[in-house]
Amino acid sequence: MDPVPGNPGGAPHVGAPSGAGPDLGALLKRSARGDTAAFAELYDATAPRVHGLVLRVVRDRAQSEEVTQEVFLEVWRQASRYDAARGSASAWLMTIAHRKAVDRVRSAEAATRRDLTYEHGHQSVPHDETAEAAHASLEAHRVRTALGQLTEVQREAIELAYFGGYTHTEVAALLDLPVGTAKTRIRDGLIRLRDTIGVGR
Amino acid sequence: MTDHEHALSGAYAVDALDAEERARFEAHLRECRDCQEEVASLQEAAALLGTDPVEPPASVRDAVLASIQSIRPLPPIVETPAAVPAEVDQLAERRARRGLVHRLTRTPLLVAAAVVLLLAVGTALVRPWTGDDTANEPPTAADRVLSAADATEVAQAFPDGSKATLVVSRSQGKAVIRTRHMALPPSGKTYQLWLQSPAGEMVPAGLMPEEADTTYVLDGDASKATGVGITVEPDGGSDHPTSKPIALFPLEA
Numbered sequence: 064m065d066p067v068p069g070n071p072g073g074a075p076h077v078g079a080p081s082g083a084g085p086d087l088g089a090l091l092k093r094s095a096r097g098d099t100a101a102f103a104e105l106y107d108a109t110a111p112r113v114h115g116l117v118l119r120v121v122r123d124r125a126q127s128e129e130v131t132q133e134v135f136l137e138v139w140r141q142a143s144r145y146d147a148a149r150g151s152a153s154a155w156l157m158t159i160a161h162r163k164a165v166d167r168v169r170s171a172e173a174a175t176r177r178d179l180t181y182e183h184g185h186q187s188v189p190h191d192e193t194a195e196a197a198h199a200s201l202e203a204h205r206v207r208t209a210l211g212q213l214t215e216v217q218r219e220a221i222e223l224a225y226f227g228g229y230t231h232t233e234v235a236a237l238l239d240l241p242v243g244t245a246k247t248r249i250r251d252g253l254i255r256l257r258d259t260i261g262v263g264r
Numbered sequence: 265m266t267d268h269e270h271a272l273s274g275a276y277a278v279d280a281l282d283a284e285e286r287a288r289f290e291a292h293l294r295e296c297r298d299c300q301e302e303v304a305s306l307q308e309a310a311a312l313l314g315t316d317p318v319e320p321p322a323s324v325r326d327a328v329l330a331s332i333q334s335i336r337p338l339p340p341i342v343e344t345p346a347a348v349p350a351e352v353d354q355l356a357e358r359r360a361r362r363g364l365v366h367r368l369t370r371t372p373l374l375v376a377a378a379v380v381l382l383l384a385v386g387t388a389l390v391r392p393w394t395g396d397d398t399a400n401e402p403p404t405a406a407d408r409v410l411s412a413a414d415a416t417e418v419a420q421a422f423p424d425g426s427k428a429t430l431v432v433s434r435s436q437g438k439a440v441i442r443t444r445h446m447a448l449p450p451s452g453k454t455y456q457l458w459l460q461s462p463a464g465e466m467v468p469a470g471l472m473p474e475e476a477d478t479t480y481v482l483d484g485d486a487s488k489a490t491g492v493g494i495t496v497e498p499d500g501g502s503d504h505p506t507s508k509p510i511a512l513f514p515l516e517a
Contacts, residue, residue, distance in 0.1 A: 095337050103329055110325065111317035119315045131320050135328045136335060143340040144425045144445075150304045157311035165279040170451035206312050224280035225313055231275040232282070250274025250306070257309035 084108055087152035088145070095143035102139055109153070110135070113160045120164035120228050130167050134160045151262075161225070168228040209259035217252030220245050273299050277306035283450040287496045287510040294422050338445055341425045405481045409433045409440045418513045422446075426476075428494070430513040432486050439486035439515075441472070441494075442479045449474065449496055456501045458509075459484050460491035471501050491515050 085108050093101035113134055118127040137159055145155050210218055216238060223234045224245075235245035269292045275281050276289050293299050409415060412433035419429040426446040432439040441457065449455050455472040459482060469482040469492070482492065493509040495502075 095340065097337060099329065099332060102332060106325060106328060111319045112314060114320040114324075115315045115318040118318050128320060128324050132324050132327055132331075136331055139328075139332045140335055140338055141425075142337055144338065150308050151311075154308045154311035157314070158307045161310070162279050166450055203314070206314070221278065221310075221313070224275065224278045225310060226315070229280065230282050230285075231280045234280065246271055246275040246280070249278060249280060250271060253274045253277060253306040253309050256312075257305050260309060260312060262305065262308040262312065 087156070088147050091138075091142045091145045091152055091155075094139060095145075102142075105138070106135055109156055112153075113156065116157060116160050117164045119226050120161070121167055126167060127164075130163050131160075134163050137163065154262075165228040205260055206256075209256050212255055212259050213252045214248075216240070217248050217255070220248040221252045221256075224249055269296070270299060270302075273302045274306055277303050278310050283453050283496055284507045286450075288508050290422065290424075291508075291510045294420075338425075405438065406440045406479050409436050409438045409481065412436050416516060418515070420511050420513065422511075428511055430492050430515075432489070432492075432515055434487050437485050437487035439469075439482040439489065439492055440479060441482060441492070443472070443475075444477055446476050446478070448476065452499055453496050454499050454501060455494050455510075456497040456505075457482050458493040458495065458505060459486055459489040460493065460515075462488055462490055464490075466493060466505050468501060468503065471497075486515075489515055 085104060087105060087108065090101045090105040090108070094105060110131065114127065114131045117130045117134065118124070121127040121130055134156075138156060141159070145152060149155075213221070219238055220231075220234050220240075223229045223237055224231065227234075229237065231246040231249060232242065234240075234249070235242050238245065240248065269289065272281060272285065272289045276286065276293075279286075281289060293303065410431055412435055414435050415431050415433045417429055417431045419427060421427045424445075424447055427444040428446065429442045429444075430439060431442070439459070454474070457469040457472060457480075458466040459469045460466055467484055469484045469486075470480065472478065472480055472494070486492075492513040492515065493505065494511040495505045495507050495509050497506060
C-alpha cells in the first residue's frame, strides 16, 4: 500500500543527490540489500549532519551519541522503506533523526524540561540563532534567506519546535500565543520556507 | 479531512505533537493524501534547517557498524495485488471505520461490516498466514484461531509501512492481532487493545507486546465482540480508553 503519488516524474528533489557527495538514495538501496560497505559510506556522508541536529536538540553529549547510534540502526533497518518518489534521502534521514532526538528529550528529561519550560517563561529566542547555526554552505545561505521571509513569530515557533523539541502547545505558552495558534504559525512558516526554498513539490 | 486535522501537518512535520495527537494525526494521515503530500514537503523543508555538523566520536561509528551485523534489514513493502482496486479499497476502509465509530455510539451498520468482511476475504486470499517469513512459530492459542474454519481477518496498513491484522474466530471465542513493522509506542506509553461488546462498551483486552512484529492473542471473550480498537495509553494500561483509537477493526456479527 503506497497511496502517495509523490513525484511520479522522478524529477530530482532539491537537496537530494546534490552535485557533491555520494548519492544517498543509491547507498540506502544497497544498504537495504545488506551491503554493509554501502552503509558505512552512508554513515560517513551523513553522520556529522545527523549528530549535529541530535546534539542541538538533545544537548547532552552522551545521550546524543546514544541517539545518533539509534538513528543509524533504524536507518539500516528501514532502508528498504525509503521511497525516492516521496522525497529526498537526506530529508528521510533527518526526519528519523529529529523524531528520535525529540522522543529522547521528551521521555528522558520530561521532568526537568517541564521546569525549564516554566523558567524560560517569556524569554525570547535570539533572532539569528538559526541563521548562525546554518552558516556552512550555499544551501545554508538559501535557508537563511528563506528564514528572513518568515514573520518573527513563525520563525520563533519553528525554532522552538524543531531545535527545542517543544510541542506546539508548549510553543504557544513560550511565545504567549493563544492556545492552538502555534501549530498554525509553524505550518504557515514551513509552507513559506518550502515555497521560498523550492523543495518538496 | 477537517481543517482541524489538516492544521496539524506542520506541527507533525517538526515532531511538535504530543504522543496522543501524533497517534491521532497518523491515523488521519493514512487516509488523507493531501496531508501525506504536505507533510512530506514540509519535512523536506524542515530537514534543511539543519545545524552545524558535528562529527560523532569514532566509538559511535564502531558501535553502529558492529550492531548492524546482527540486525536484519526490513523487507521492502511489496504491493499486494488487492482484490479490490486501491481507491475502492481506501473508500471502503473509510466507510467501514466510519461505520464502527457510528456503531460505537449508536446503531449497528451492517453494510459497513459486510464491506469489511469482503475486504477480509480478499486479504485472506492473497496473504495466507503460512506464506509469511517469520522464523517464530505462532503460539498454539494463536494458531488455533488463525487456522479455525471460521477465522476472518481485517487488515490495516499505516503510512509508515507498518501493518496490523486482526483475526477473529467466533467458534474459538478468541481474537489475534498480528503486527508487521509496527512503530513502538512513545516511551511511557503502551498500545492497549479493546474488545467492543455488543452493548458498545470497550473492554480491556490486553497490552500489545513492545515489538515491531508480534502475534498476540487478545484477552477476553471475542465470540460476540463487535469490534477491536487500539489506543495509546500510559504504561500499564487504562481501565477505559483515554484517547481516540489509532486503529479500529470492525467485526462482522
